[in-house]
Amino acid sequence: MPKMHRVVIVGGGFGGLYAALTLRNASVEVTLVDRRNFHLFQPLLYQVATGALSPANIASPLRHILRHRDNATVLLGEAIDIRPQENVLVLRDGQLNYDSLIIAPGTQNNYFGHADWARHAPGLKSIEDATEMRRRILLAFETAERETDAAKRQAWLTFVVVGGGPTGVELAGSLAEIARDTLRHEFRSIHPGSAVIILLDAVDRVLPSYPPDLSAKAARALQKLGVTLETQTSVTDIQEDFIEVKHGDAPRRIPARTVLWAAGVQASPLGQALAKATGRPLERGGRLAVHPDLSVPGHETIFVIGDLAQCAGPDGKPWPGIAPVAMQQGRYVARLIENRLSGKKTAPFRYASKGDMATIGRAAGVADLGWVRFDGFLAWLAWLFIHLWFLVGFEDRLLVFTQWAWNYISRNRSARLITGENLAKIQPPL
């Protein structure tokens, strides 16, 4: 029997997981390497950050998903480098030989040269990020309740979300809901409803990748929830108790104890290592330019998919960094590898957009399906349906559906736990 073709996949996100799943009937040995033991449904991470869902609701153990795929092995490990000449993927504690390599490590937060902002303005890429955001949001209200100085109290009740893409919009909408609905009746010294929620973006509208009329509708929906929009506003500094912004000429300080970062992503360290190993430059946003078949130029057995891959589609626009792109790329590369093994050609990758959508609070949303645009309750329902549909595992769907239904009826968010270290860095006066 000839030796099996070895496909090594780095990353169990949408790209890597869908590649592994698509290879189920192929005569290949699949090894999926991830630092984490679970697939994370990132589009719902903001719901963990705002106490609506639990981490396990949006994360499924990779081993469990692939348990009956006998050609697939899952390894918990961290890939740190590639040696293309030897067909070797280097792990922190070992190495793997591959015949085909699929790199799908995702991205990390980008503070645009201000790494020190990360401490005061956490981003939202992992479960730990989400529970940290949740801790800060809830602790801010707790501290405000005990703060007697009015100005300081207001700074604890001021929340600034940086970045008006879908994540920023969804975070700001959820924050408004928490302040106006969820926490109503729960405090005695403060009115959570008096919290100020500001959504900043450097460009002139929220959801800049959407058609302008949907941006306008999203802006109106956010304003109706009490979110203050500040467009054409850029961040110049973030410290523990303020954020400094610039709109036009003079910088202005906003006293705020909670700043959430939804503004930008960059290549993961593995993406940087891959660029170095293959002698390719990293493009804008830390992405790596690939051939139309998603292989790295000069290295036809190495594929890059998901947020790290950069290539203009036929319309000249780069692929957006969203789950459907990664899923389609994962499936595409899996089929290409199968085709290659049987000597068949594969047409270049084309992203078939199913549309974009975002929710704004409990029953509003915007959706652009290409052939139709809509907003309001219908867009929200469509969003719910699609996100449930793509959640891995029937169980998760069942539980998330139950949780959402109950959240909707009760206006509660039950996963409001302040966990982790440094519980109570609470202010002195009582």
Added chain:
Amino acid sequence: MPKMHRVVIVGGGFGGLYAALTLRNASVEVTLVDRRNFHLFQPLLYQVATGALSPANIASPLRHILRHRDNATVLLGEAIDIRPQENVLVLRDGQLNYDSLIIAPGTQNNYFGHADWARHAPGLKSIEDATEMRRRILLAFETAERETDAAKRQAWLTFVVVGGGPTGVELAGSLAEIARDTLRHEFRSIHPGSAVIILLDAVDRVLPSYPPDLSAKAARALQKLGVTLETQTSVTDIQEDFIEVKHGDAPRRIPARTVLWAAGVQASPLGQALAKATGRPLERGGRLAVHPDLSVPGHETIFVIGDLAQCAGPDGKPWPGIAPVAMQQGRYVARLIENRLSGKKTAPFRYASKGDMATIGRAAGVADLGWVRFDGFLAWLAWLFIHLWFLVGFEDRLLVFTQWAWNYISRNRSARLITGENLAKIQPPL
């Protein structure tokens, strides 16, 4: 209008929460202080540690529970001392004046003078403890999968639970289920079913507080699940890669990378501060002896309830450190304070035992209701019903019921997430 009587409650566990709830119609001002923002349903903590439930399933925000109790204020803060002469409760960052003080801080793990064991053998008192246990259990299987040395691999597949009370029995039973059922089909190099699960206790039977025939039944149920029982066995040392035990004469080393501590509890630091401030000694198990009306001798406005309170019942036996005792004490002290305010006497506290029960794996259990004892499936069902009943909040009940039903049908545990720092301290060879 006369000044309101101020009742300050320290701790939002079963004792403190039920005291606050019982005072809802009293003409008093209630302040509930807790370091955490949630009430934790501790009896189900082992289900979080073993990936069956999510933290938010067994924790409810205290503010949410008390949101419509207008006489109750919740404060996030840490009580560190009491000044009985001034009627002052000292917080880490402030102080509170009280007219009546209810102390219900619970307990912490007790390593019987071996504080260094805590690092290698985590206990199970908080959400963070539970997710740390979960991390270690899951990471042990992951590391075994990548370990090529047979002896080292077996140490990763050896799990030792110290302490044969209800928590230890439930942990050991769940571990057996994880190894034999949940993880089956999920690994490629190891057979999770070959994991060795050892339950140790220093006395001669598991569940020593139960009638001997139920202990015997629990032992048989555990052995049927493949748990090795080692009774009359005490721990002499715990290091990173072994536990040393003694049964009879010679100490013996068991190579094991995962040791879980369910062996003992002691007074919280506040309990120690209270003992000092009131000049009372701490009894066995770090408890504080109280009057039959649960007040501290010499301090009739200070009450101690829950795990910290020590008093022989009329049968001469001390109260067990379980939720029903704490709940009944919380209700009792609340009524006593109301009675006092209207000049009425209150009969001494009596614990009305509703019985004891424990589960062993997925469909077995033992129950002793005093007037009847039973075991097997019926005991398991009774356990399920009672634990759902006492979960705070309809939502939690609904979700936990859905989760349990699905866990039962699918034999899966979906909350199997390795989270927290130091993800992959994985062994070198591949």
